[in-house]
Amino acid sequence: MENLLEVKDLKTYFYTEDGVVPAVDGVDFELKPGQTLGIVGESGCGKSVTSLSILRLVPNPPGRIVEGEILFEGKDLVQATESEMQHIRGNDIAMIFQEPMTSLNPVFTIGKQIMEAIMLHQNLDKNAAREKCIEMLKLVGIPRAEQAIDEYPHQFSGGMRQRAMIAMALSCNPKLLIADEPTTALDVTIQAQIIELMKDLKDKLNTAIILITHDLGVVAEMCEHVIVMYAGKVVEEADILELYTDPKHPYTVGLMKSKPSLDDNRDRLEVIPGAVPNPLDMPEGCTFHPRCPHAMDICREKQPHLINNEEGRKVRCWLYEKEGEVK
Amino acid sequence: MGKYILRRLLQQIPIMLGVSILVFSIIQLAPGDPLASYMQNPNMTIAQMEALKEAYGLNASPVQQYFSYMKNALKGEFGYSIQLKQPVSKLIAERLGATFFIAFGSLLISILIAIPVGVISATKQYSFIDYAGTIFALAGISIPIFFFAILMKKWFAIDLRWFPLSGFVSPGKNYVGINMIKDILNHSFLPLIVLGLAGAGSLMRYTRSSMLEVIRQDYVRTARAKGLKERVVIYKHALRNALIPVITLLGFTLPGLFSGAITTEIMFSLPGMGRLQYNAVLHRDYPIMMGTNLFLAIFTLIGNLLADISYAAVDPRIRLD
Numbered sequence: 001m002e003n004l005l006e007v008k009d010l011k012t013y014f015y016t017e018d019g020v021v022p023a024v025d026g027v028d029f030e031l032k033p034g035q036t037l038g039i040v041g042e043s044g045c046g047k048s049v050t051s052l053s054i055l056r057l058v059p060n061p062p063g064r065i066v067e068g069e070i071l072f073e074g075k076d077l078v079q080a081t082e083s084e085m086q087h088i089r090g091n092d093i094a095m096i097f098q099e100p101m102t103s104l105n106p107v108f109t110i111g112k113q114i115m116e117a118i119m120l121h122q123n124l125d126k127n128a129a130r131e132k133c134i135e136m137l138k139l140v141g142i143p144r145a146e147q148a149i150d151e152y153p154h155q156f157s158g159g160m161r162q163r164a165m166i167a168m169a170l171s172c173n174p175k176l177l178i179a180d181e182p183t184t185a186l187d188v189t190i191q192a193q194i195i196e197l198m199k200d201l202k203d204k205l206n207t208a209i210i211l212i213t214h215d216l217g218v219v220a221e222m223c224e225h226v227i228v229m230y231a232g233k234v235v236e237e238a239d240i241l242e243l244y245t246d247p248k249h250p251y252t253v254g255l256m257k258s259k260p261s262l263d264d265n266r267d268r269l270e271v272i273p274g275a276v277p278n279p280l281d282m283p284e285g286c287t288f289h290p291r292c293p294h295a296m297d298i299c300r301e302k303q304p305h306l307i308n309n310e311e312g313r314k315v316r317c318w319l320y321e322k323e324g325e326v327k
Numbered sequence: 328m329g330k331y332i333l334r335r336l337l338q339q340i341p342i343m344l345g346v347s348i349l350v351f352s353i354i355q356l357a358p359g360d361p362l363a364s365y366m367q368n369p370n371m372t373i374a375q376m377e378a379l380k381e382a383y384g385l386n387a388s389p390v391q392q393y394f395s396y397m398k399n400a401l402k403g404e405f406g407y408s409i410q411l412k413q414p415v416s417k418l419i420a421e422r423l424g425a426t427f428f429i430a431f432g433s434l435l436i437s438i439l440i441a442i443p444v445g446v447i448s449a450t451k452q453y454s455f456i457d458y459a460g461t462i463f464a465l466a467g468i469s470i471p472i473f474f475f476a477i478l479m480k481k482w483f484a485i486d487l488r489w490f491p492l493s494g495f496v497s498p499g500k501n502y503v504g505i506n507m508i509k510d511i512l513n514h515s516f517l518p519l520i521v522l523g524l525a526g527a528g529s530l531m532r533y534t535r536s537s538m539l540e541v542i543r544q545d546y547v548r549t550a551r552a553k554g555l556k557e558r559v560v561i562y563k564h565a566l567r568n569a570l571i572p573v574i575t576l577l578g579f580t581l582p583g584l585f586s587g588a589i590t591t592e593i594m595f596s597l598p599g600m601g602r603l604q605y606n607a608v609l610h611r612d613y614p615i616m617m618g619t620n621l622f623l624a625i626f627t628l629i630g631n632l633l634a635d636i637s638y639a640a641v642d643p644r645i646r647l648d
Binding site for chain 1 (some may be wrong): 503544545546548549550551552553554555556557564567641642643644
């Protein structure tokens with residue numbers, strides 16, 4: 001099957017007063033129609049910037065896509081004009097954001113904000129758009145949709161707002177939905193509801209999803225394929241089952257260990273020692289080596305490549321790169 | 328909404344009473360009195376002086392004077408000007424037109440300049456327009472109005488002879504209809520520009536900073552992610568939010584426009600409230616001072632009320648009842 005989205009060697013840098021921050025530094029991945037891809041990693045690893053780059057919403061200045069291609073149905077979005085992007089945003093690719101409390105405009109009604117997208121992309125008149133909007137609100141499980149459409153965001157709870165955001169994002173039947181930490185700001189019960197809703201809608205509408213999160217539980221629930229990012233780079237890529245049963249990269253192993261579980265009664269969770277490196281002062285060699293329990297001499301000197309091993313899994317680590325095979 | 332407005336209007340009554348006491352006390356505390364100029368007349372006898380004081384009610388205690396003033400004011404009688412020998416209400420009514428015209432005209436000019444420039448300065452931060460706007464605002468805030476007025480008169484009225492030097496209408500012409508409007512516009516152009524530009528500076532900076540904050544908000548990104556055109560994102564989604572604090576500022580500016588135009592009215596010899604007030608203060612003309620100040624107080628309160636109402640109109644989170 002043809003790829004819906006292909007990201008090739010994407011580099012998005014921020015030009016700040018203190019120096020250049022390589023927020024996304026050579027990311028590759030691809031996505032087939034209807035597939036769900038998870039992107040996981042700690043805060044500041046470049047997950048969100050990757051997703052904003054796809055929609056070309058990285059604030060410029062200071063951010064800029066400096067290199068790479070983002071092929072959406074074969075068309076390179078990096079080269080697309082602003083008006084071509086406006087046609088794609090909300091229509092072919094929609095996005096939901098982390099903060100439902102602040103992602104809706106406080107001065108317009110929920111209905112007006114959803115109808116705006118429908119009227120823009122689907123050439124429907126006001127009445128038809130209103131019908132469609134009520135239908136979408138019902139689809140995402142908002143009670144009393146006929147009244148809720150005329151309410152303002154401040155009259156909605158956090159979970160309801162995120163439902164409204166999802167309704168807005170899906171109202172134009174996008175081929176790709178980018179969900180940037182859609183459940184992070186919600187409490188656990190609501191999180192589960194939103195995840196159920198997204199899974200349900202994915203099956204109904206056959207939308208491809210990129211799910212960005214640092215919640216490994218959410219990834220396990222939803223995704224077929226996962227990429228793990230660290231300091232602007234992909235460090236591991238695998239199918240969901242393989243990643244959970246047999247994580248390769250020491251960083252992924254660390255992430256898995258730091259995940260709380262219902263079965264054990266540890267007082268403290270395991271942590272990965274250290275912190276994400278300062279992007280202005282990246283360590284030499286592998287960016288993870290100062291925190292890595294398996295660091296070798298070579299890790300301090302040379303960057304490892306993202307290698308395909310025998311089982312078709314990709315990992316960026318010297319442990320799996322055999323001598324002499326270095327490209 | 329109607330209930331809210333009624334309640335607010337009722338609340339204004341005690342405030343007005345407080346304001347009247349305050350204004351009356353301040354006027355009484357100021358040195359001199361309306362009859363001071365008569366003192367310089369060597370032919371004036373003490374008995375005549377006393378008779379005058381008695382006639383104007385200045386012999387009574389300040390408290391008695393206040394109560395008799397308020398008793399009449401509540402009946403709609405604001406007394407006679409000591410200096411001009413005319414009813415205060417008539418004097419104010421005559422000058423209201425020019426004052427309103429100058430106040431609202433200059434406010435409109437301020438808004439028309441400040442809001443677009445403020446928005447562009449924010450969306451194109453650190454661009455040429457932003458710097459030009461900043462310099463313009465700095466000039467608008469820091470150049471004293473009297474100096475700016477003289478400069479404009481020198482350039483446009485004396486050197487270029489495009490506009491008349493002063494006044495509100497051409498004396499002795501008695502224009503009517505369209506010609507009167509033309510005549511007034513011709514006379515008020517310079518004062519409107521002077522006041523409008525002076526007010527635009529701070530308003531522009533305010534719009535700019537409010538807009539800068541708003542365009543970084545998540546919902547602006549959401550609007551972009553919907554595929555809306557940048558123009559719609561900025562002027563519909565962002566501006567409406569950015570205007571909320573600007574409206575508060577405008578509410579405070581409105582009464583200031585009525586009194587703050589004094590300098591301009593004097594510089595351009597306009598027959599407005601400002602000049603009336605200025606002359607009244609010079610001559611300690613108590614009835615006019617009281618009348619004009621109470622009048623301004625009413626406008627301040629109305630301005631605040633209007634700001635609160637329009638606040639609720641733009642921001643649905645604010646409920647008035």
